[in-house]
Amino acid sequence: MIEGRIEVARIVRLAEDRRDADRARAFADLVDRRSLDRAYRYATLVLGSRADAEDATHDAALTAWRRFSELREPDRFDAWFGRILVNVCRDRLRARRRAPASLDADPPVPTAPAHATLAAPDETDDVATRDALATALRSLSADHREVVALRFYLDLTVDQIAARTGVGQGTVKSRLHYAIRHLRAAWDRASDRSPER
Amino acid sequence: MTGDERFERDLRAALDDLAREPAPERLVDRVAGIPAQPALASSYPTRLRLAVRGVGSGLGLIAAGVAIAILAVAIRQGGGVGPAPTGGPPGGGAGASPASGGSPTSSASTVVHPSPVPAGFEPLSATFVSVDDGWVLGSAPCGGGRCAAVAQTADGGATWSAVPAPATSVGILGGGAAANAGVSSIRFADRLNGWAFGPELWATHDGGATWRREAISGLPAAAPVMALETAAGAVHAAAYDPAHDFRIASAAIAADDWRLAPARVPVGAGPVPQIDLVLAGRAGWIVENDRTVVAGARLEAGAWRAWQPPCLDVVGPGVLAAADEQTLVAACAVGAMAEPQGVHLFESTDAGTSFGETGSRAPLDSVAGVAFPVHSTVVAAGENRQGAVVVGSFDGGRTWRNVTPAGRGSFADLGFTTADQGIVIVAEGNGTSVLLMTRDGGQTWAPVGF
Numbered sequence: 001m002i003e004g005r006i007e008v009a010r011i012v013r014l015a016e017d018r019r020d021a022d023r024a025r026a027f028a029d030l031v032d033r034r035s036l037d038r039a040y041r042y043a044t045l046v047l048g049s050r051a052d053a054e055d056a057t058h059d060a061a062l063t064a065w066r067r068f069s070e071l072r073e074p075d076r077f078d079a080w081f082g083r084i085l086v087n088v089c090r091d092r093l094r095a096r097r098r099a100p101a102s103l104d105a106d107p108p109v110p111t112a113p114a115h116a117t118l119a120a121p122d123e124t125d126d127v128a129t130r131d132a133l134a135t136a137l138r139s140l141s142a143d144h145r146e147v148v149a150l151r152f153y154l155d156l157t158v159d160q161i162a163a164r165t166g167v168g169q170g171t172v173k174s175r176l177h178y179a180i181r182h183l184r185a186a187w188d189r190a191s192d193r194s195p196e197r
Numbered sequence: 198m199t200g201d202e203r204f205e206r207d208l209r210a211a212l213d214d215l216a217r218e219p220a221p222e223r224l225v226d227r228v229a230g231i232p233a234q235p236a237l238a239s240s241y242p243t244r245l246r247l248a249v250r251g252v253g254s255g256l257g258l259i260a261a262g263v264a265i266a267i268l269a270v271a272i273r274q275g276g277g278v279g280p281a282p283t284g285g286p287p288g289g290g291a292g293a294s295p296a297s298g299g300s301p302t303s304s305a306s307t308v309v310h311p312s313p314v315p316a317g318f319e320p321l322s323a324t325f326v327s328v329d330d331g332w333v334l335g336s337a338p339c340g341g342g343r344c345a346a347v348a349q350t351a352d353g354g355a356t357w358s359a360v361p362a363p364a365t366s367v368g369i370l371g372g373g374a375a376a377n378a379g380v381s382s383i384r385f386a387d388r389l390n391g392w393a394f395g396p397e398l399w400a401t402h403d404g405g406a407t408w409r410r411e412a413i414s415g416l417p418a419a420a421p422v423m424a425l426e427t428a429a430g431a432v433h434a435a436a437y438d439p440a441h442d443f444r445i446a447s448a449a450i451a452a453d454d455w456r457l458a459p460a461r462v463p464v465g466a467g468p469v470p471q472i473d474l475v476l477a478g479r480a481g482w483i484v485e486n487d488r489t490v491v492a493g494a495r496l497e498a499g500a501w502r503a504w505q506p507p508c509l510d511v512v513g514p515g516v517l518a519a520a521d522e523q524t525l526v527a528a529c530a531v532g533a534m535a536e537p538q539g540v541h542l543f544e545s546t547d548a549g550t551s552f553g554e555t556g557s558r559a560p561l562d563s564v565a566g567v568a569f570p571v572h573s574t575v576v577a578a579g580e581n582r583q584g585a586v587v588v589g590s591f592d593g594g595r596t597w598r599n600v601t602p603a604g605r606g607s608f609a610d611l612g613f614t615t616a617d618q619g620i621v622i623v624a625e626g627n628g629t630s631v632l633l634m635t636r637d638g639g640q641t642w643a644p645v646g647f
Contacts, residue, residue, distance in 0.1 A: 023232070024232035027231075027232055028229070028232070031228055033220070033225060036220040036224065036225060036228060037219045037220045039220070040218075040219070040220035040221075040224060041216035041217075041218070041219070041220075042216070044215065044216050044218065045212060045215055045216050049488065049489075049512065050218060050221075051488045051513075051514075052488060054220075054221060054223070054224045055488075057220065057224055057228075058224060058227050058228060058231075061228045061231055062231055065231045065232060092466075095466040126207065126210075129207050130207050130210055130211040130214070133207055133208055133211040134211050134214075134215060137211065137212075137215070148208075148212075149212065152205070152208055152209050152212055153209070153212045153213070153216060183204075183208060184204055187204050187207060187208075191200075191203075
């Protein structure tokens with residue numbers, strides 16, 4: 001009887017091991033290089049820090065692993081993982097505001113990189129306007145930066161942004177409206193200073 | 198193309214460029230390890246914080262703090278961490294047998310019969326008290342796992358022998374409560390008095406023949422000691438308090454009379470609070486990094502006081518090194534939210550009261566540690582697009598060059614004993630690590646065999 005119980009226990013353990021291995025394989029297939037790049041880049045835009053983006057992406061992946069059994073449809077992994085990432089980034093932004101750190105309450109987006117990486121020498125007007133946009137992105141609130149990144153970087157629709165962020169479509173539209181108005185004003189100012197195109 | 202279309206094109210281009218960097222390989226590796234990582238993240242650093250202290254040649258004490266994450270992984274990859282054999286190093290046999298004999302620094306010193314350094318010894322942390330005398334804490338295979346082991350040299354690293362290690366495990370900070378034990382770093386003040394720490398705190402007052410677990414009165418027993426340095430007859434330690442700040446404790450090197458300073462060093466909002474402790478003679482500085490420089494403390498006239506560290510506004514971490522009690526440099530990684538990005542050097546000639554940028558940017562994307570052996574020489578360890586690399590400037594930061602080959606891995610240690618002699622430990626990310634030494638002021642570095 002005891003031997004039988006041991007055998008049953010062994011089979012259960014083997015089955016559990018197999019399930020664990022299958023789960024790990026499925027996780028690795030979904031959290032691949034492409035999805036990590038996409039997540040990391042989004043987090044960089046929202047958090048404005050590559051180091052924070054790295055940690056946020058890792059934390060999102062860790063959360064995804066712990067809640068992997070909740071993913072019913074692997075085809076919807078991107079949206080599911082995207083929601084986790086949005087929440088992780090928000091948590092980090094909230095934690096920054098609580099901390100007695102040197103960061104601004106509303107951390108900015110990275111500034112534009114060296115001009116040479118943005119444009120060829122004969123595209124200085126583009127450089128100026130994109131620089132202006134980068135600066136304007138830095139001054140957006142976190143909520144506004146979030147919707148801008150989701151809309152114009154991840155190419156999500158308003159419906160999809162609402163689902164991902166958990167706010168209503170009207171709120172998404174409103175945030176996009178004010179964010180774009182702010183960005184457009186900066187772009188217009190820079191365009192006015194640029195040579196005619 | 199309409200104005201709206203041009204605006205949207207430019208906005209998308211700006212976003213693409215701001216997010217042009219792909220996920221770093223380190224992140225890919227971290228995520229790949231998640232399915233094998235059941236433990237919840239710890240509430241304090243998963244990094245080991247290691248540094249070298251040096252003595253001699255009129256330079257005062259030079260210490261450089263280096264933060265690494267890979268070593269903990271390296272130890273795990275090495276087969277797990279087991280308890281250290283009580284009273285002696287793995288494979289060391291009778292290494293613990295003390296005998297009376299002649300230390301040049303004290304008649305009360307103890308000589309430990311030399312025994313070979315165990316095969317498979319991987320260095321974690323090193324300390325030299327002179328050009329000749331040094332100790333390396335590492336790990337070595339034992340019983341299917343890895344145990345703490347200590348190697349000692351009395352000839353500047355030409356030969357090494359095993360000496361007793363503290364009777365504890367190799368320390369891994371973070372990774373769950375069970376892993377928050379052991380020691381990961383080592384410092385000696387002289388040939389008799391030394392400490393192994395991170396997160397536990399152990400002390401020896403007989404040259405490493407025997408070790409005793411230490412407690413700091415006023416701190417919870419589980420408070421991990423994250424940094425420790427010794428200079429001018431005193432030892433100073435920074436411990437992470439569960440109340441979420443760092444406390445500083447000091448003692449005379451031979452007395453174990455730890456006393457907590459009233460000053461507290463707050464932690465930031467990031468996940469990895471990191472403390473960097475640097476001493477030079479009777480002066481000292483502490484910088485708390487939590488992805489960015491957060492806070493600091495300074496040792497003045499024998500007391501630690503709150504101090505505004507450099508680089509609070511660069512949105513990146515900073516590390517310190519001191520050439521003497523008045524002169525120190527901070528190497529700060531200007532973050533993605535500021536510009537120009539990269540590792541910038543800031544120098545103070547008034548004991549840290551003010552800093553000014555100096556030299557040109559170091560060719561690094563991130564900096565793990567810096568050493569400042571003489572005013573013209575700055576050596577920094579970090580990462581750039583080529584990989585993990587040590588770079589050096591021998592003209593006060595104006596020009597830089599690689600002084601080690603770029604490779605995979607992280608730096609576990611960086612520091613100089615004299616103007617000429619220094620060390621750095623490279624964790625190669627595959628479970629192995631190597632101790633490199635320079636004897637020409639950082640111009641060239643060569644691996645040390647045990």
